[in-house]
Amino acid sequence: MNIRIGQGIDFHRLEPGLDLWLGGVRIPSEHGCVAHSDGDVLLHAICDALLGAAGLRDIGFHFPDTDPEYKNIDSKILLKRTYSLISEEGYSVNNIDCTVCLEKPRIASYTQEMKNIISAILRTLPENISVKATTTEKLGFTGRGEGVVALAVVLLTLPQ
Numbered sequence: 643m644n645i646r647i648g649q650g651i652d653f654h655r656l657e658p659g660l661d662l663w664l665g666g667v668r669i670p671s672e673h674g675c676v677a678h679s680d681g682d683v684l685l686h687a688i689c690d691a692l693l694g695a696a697g698l699r700d701i702g703f704h705f706p707d708t709d710p711e712y713k714n715i716d717s718k719i720l721l722k723r724t725y726s727l728i729s730e731e732g733y734s735v736n737n738i739d740c741t742v743c744l745e746k747p748r749i750a751s752y753t754q755e756m757k758n759i760i761s762a763i764l765r766t767l768p769e770n771i772s773v774k775a776t777t778t779e780k781l782g783f784t785g786r787g788e789g790v791v792a793l794a795v796v797l798l799t800l801p802q
């Protein structure tokens with residue numbers, strides 16, 4: 643079997659009064675991501691990892707933040723389109739492992755819902771999606787609550 647690994651990382655600034663979307667779930671929060679889209683940093687990192695694994699450039703190439711079509715777009719739509727791009731090339735998702743770095747709120751109680759949403763879009767099982775969360779021990783911009791970071795690693799398979 644042909645396997646391909648990919649990694650993705652995304653950053654967004656946090657500001658009070660905005661919705662916080664992570665992994666396709668709206669999470670109650672005092673602050674949310676500043677973005678052209680809905681700012682779902684986790685789904686953006688996953689899109690980049692999927693595209694990278696398939697050798698299909700990156701999220702900014704396929705969905706430019708200068709394009710009005712993507713203004714406030716639900717990032718689940720971007721993930722669906724990314725899945726179409728990789729499945730057209732014959733790839734399927736073996737597994738994905740992600741980490742979100744965020745000082746607050748705590749997101750552990752939402753990760754199963756994220757896994758369900760992500761796996762449904764990517765036509766795989768929830769147990770093939772891992773979403774972990776960490777703080778940065780009050781260090782740096784994430785520790786000060788100024789921003790959020792998400793990292794994703796994916797393994798794609800291509801039948802021979």
Ligand SMILES: [Zn+2]
Nearest residue numbers: 652682683686
């Ligand atoms: Zn992003």
